[in-house]
Amino acid sequence: MYQQIAANRRKTVLLMVLFFGLILAVGYALAVYYQDWGIMAIALVVSLLSNWVSYWWGDKAILGLSGARLLNHDQDLKERQIYHLVENLCITAGVPLPAVYIINDPAPNAFATGRDPKHASIALTTGLLDKLDKAELEGVIAHELSHVRNYDILLATVVITLLGLVVMISDWTLRARWYGSNNNDRDNQGGSWLAIIGLILIILSPILARLIHFAISRKREYLADASGALLTRYPEGLARALQKISSDKSKLRMASSATAGIYIVNPFGKTSEVVSELFSTHPPIAKRIAALNNMNV
Numbered sequence: 371m372y373q374q375i376a377a378n379r380r381k382t383v384l385l386m387v388l389f390f391g392l393i394l395a396v397g398y399a400l401a402v403y404y405q406d407w408g409i410m411a412i413a414l415v416v417s418l419l420s421n422w423v424s425y426w427w428g429d430k431a432i433l434g435l436s437g438a439r440l441l442n443h444d445q446d447l448k449e450r451q452i453y454h455l456v457e458n459l460c461i462t463a464g465v466p467l468p469a470v471y472i473i474n475d476p477a478p479n480a481f482a483t484g485r486d487p488k489h490a491s492i493a494l495t496t497g498l499l500d501k502l503d504k505a506e507l508e509g510v511i512a513h514e515l516s517h518v519r520n521y522d523i524l525l526a527t528v529v530i531t532l533l534g535l536v537v538m539i540s541d542w543t544l545r546a547r548w549y550g551s552n553n554n555d556r557d558n559q560g561g562s563w564l565a566i567i568g569l570i571l572i573i574l575s576p577i578l579a580r581l582i583h584f585a586i587s588r589k590r591e592y593l594a595d596a597s598g599a600l601l602t603r604y605p606e607g608l609a610r611a612l613q614k615i616s617s618d619k620s621k622l623r624m625a626s627s628a629t630a631g632i633y634i635v636n637p638f639g640k641t642s643e644v645v646s647e648l649f650s651t652h653p654p655i656a657k658r659i660a661a662l663n664n665m666n667v
Contacts, residue, residue, distance in 0.1 A: 378520065378521040378522060378524060378525045379521060379524070381525055382524050382525050382528050385525070385528060385529065385532070386421045386424070386425075386528060386532070389417070389420065389421070389532045390417045390418075390421060393413055393416055393417040393420065394410075394413055394414065394417055396413065397409055397410050397412065397413020397414070397416075397417075398410055398413070400413075401413075420531070420532055421532075423531060424527065424528045424531035424532050425485060425528060426485070427531075428483070428485070428527040428528060428530065428531035429483040429484045429485065429489070429490075429491055429523075429527050431531060432483045432527060432530055432531070432629060432632070433471055433483065433491060433493065435624070435626070435629065436473055436481075436493060436624045436625075436629065437473055437474065437475075437624045438471035438472065438473050438491075438493045439471060439472055439473075439474075440469065440470070440471055440472075441453055441470040441471060441472050442472075443470075448499060449472065449499075452470065452494065452499060452507070453470060455504070455507060455508060455511060456468070456470055456492070456511055456515075459508065459511055459512055459515055459601065459602075460515065462601060463512070463515050463516075463519060463601055465487045465490075465515060465518055465519050466487050466488050466490070468482070468484065468487075468490040468491050468492050468515075468518060469490070469491040469492075470491070470492055470493075470494070471491055471492070471493040471494070472493070472494060472495075472496060472499075473493055473494070473495045473496070473624060474495075474496050475495045475496060475497055475620075475622055475623055475624060476495075476496065476497040476500075476620045477495055477497045477618060477620035477621055477622040477623075477637065478495055478497040478498040478500075478501045478502060478614065478615045478618050478620070479495050479497070479498060479615060479622055479625075479633045479634060479635060479637055480492065480493060480494045480495065480498055480510050480511075480513075480514055480633065480634050481493055481514065481629075481632040481633045481634065482514040482515070482517040482518050482522075482523050482632070483523050483526070483527050483632060484518065484523045484524070484527065485523070485524050485527065486521065486523075486524060487518050487519060487521075490518040490523055492511065492514045492515070492518070494510075494511075495622070497618070497620060498510065498615070501614060501618065502611055502614060505602075505604060505606075505607035505610070506607050506608070506610050506611035506614065507611070508602050508604070508607055509598060509599070509602055509604070509605075509607035509608030509609075509610075509611045510598075510608065510611050510615075510634060512597075512598035512599070512601040512602045512608070513594050513595060513597075513598035513608060513634055514594075514598075514634065515598070515601065516593070516594040516597035516598045516601065517590065517594050519597070520590070520593065520594065520597065522590045522594065525590075526590075526631060526632045527632075529631070530628050530629055530631070530632065533628050591634075591652055591653055591658065592653060592658065592661060595608060595612075595658055595661065595662055596661070596662075596665065599662055599665055599667060600665075600667055603667050604667075605662040605663065605665045605667060606662070606663070608662055609658075609659045609662040609663055612634070612635060612655055612658055612659055612662075613655070613659060615634065615635040616635050616636075616655040621637070621638075622637035622638075625637035625638065631652075635652065635655065636652045
C-alpha cells in the first residue's frame with residue numbers, strides 16, 4: 371500500500387509536468403505560426419492554471435459534472451444508514467470520514483475523488499443503494515475507501531481535470547486554426563511546418579491523455595478490490611456487487627469518457643475481454659471477480 375501511495379504521488383507530479391510541457395509546446399507552435407508571442411504567454415498562464423485547478427478544484431468539478439449532491443443523513447433514513455456504514459468502515463480503515471455524495475441515477479455505480487484522505491469524497495448512485503444488499507454495499511464502499519487510502523483519487527482527479535482542459539484547448543485551437551486560414555490570406559512558408567507540428571500536437575494530446583488514463587486505472591482497480599476485501603473480511607460481498615453492477619442494463623446518464631475511469635465498473639457497459647484488455651479503463655470484470663473469489667481472508 372505504501373509503495374502504491376508513493377508511486378501515485380510520483381505519477382501525479384510527472385503527469386502535471388508533462389501536461390505543462392505539452393500545453394507550452396502547442397502554444398509555441400501556434401505562436402510561431404501566427405507570429406504572435408502573446409499566444410505563448412496565454413499558453414503559460416493556461417498550463418499553470420490547469421495544474422492549479424486540477425489539484426485544488428478537480429474533485430469539485432468532477433462531482434458537479436456527475437450531478438452529485440451531498441448525502442442528507444439528517445432527514446432521509448436510508449441515507450442515514452449509508453452514512454453510518456461509511457463511518458464504520460472509515461473507523462476500521464483508519465481514514466478520515468469523506469464527504470458522501472448521492473447521484474440520482476438508476477444505474478448502480480460509485481466513485482471516489484479528492485486530493486488526499488483529508489479532502490476526499492465518495493459518490494454513490496441511487497441505483498446502487500436500491501439494488502445492492504448491505505454486504506455488497508460494504509464491499510463497494512470499502513473499495514472506494516481503498517482508493518482514498520492509496521491516494522488513487524489524487525492521480526485520477528488530476529488526470530480527469532487535465533484531460534478535460536486539454537480537450538477543450540485542442541478544440542479551441544483547431545477552430546482558431548481553421549478560422550485563421552479562412553480569413554487571412556497570407557503565405558507564411560517559414561511557419562508552415564511549425565503549424566503542422568502544432569496541429570499534430572493538438573490532435574495527439576487528448577489521445578495521449580487517454581492512454582495515460584488507461585495505464586493508471588487498471589492496476590489500481592485490482593489493488594482496491596483486494597484492499598476493500600481485506601477491509602470487510604468478506605470478498606464475496608464485493609464480488610457479488612461487481613457482478614450485479616456489470617450485468618445491470620441501466621446506463622449512467624451523467625458519465626462521460628473523461629470520468630469513466632474513476633467508476634468502480636465501466637459505466638458504458640460490458641465490452642469483450644480482448645477489447646477490455648487493450649482499451650478499457652477497467653480490467654475485465656470476470657478477472658476481478660475470480661481474483662476476489664480466490665482470496666483467503
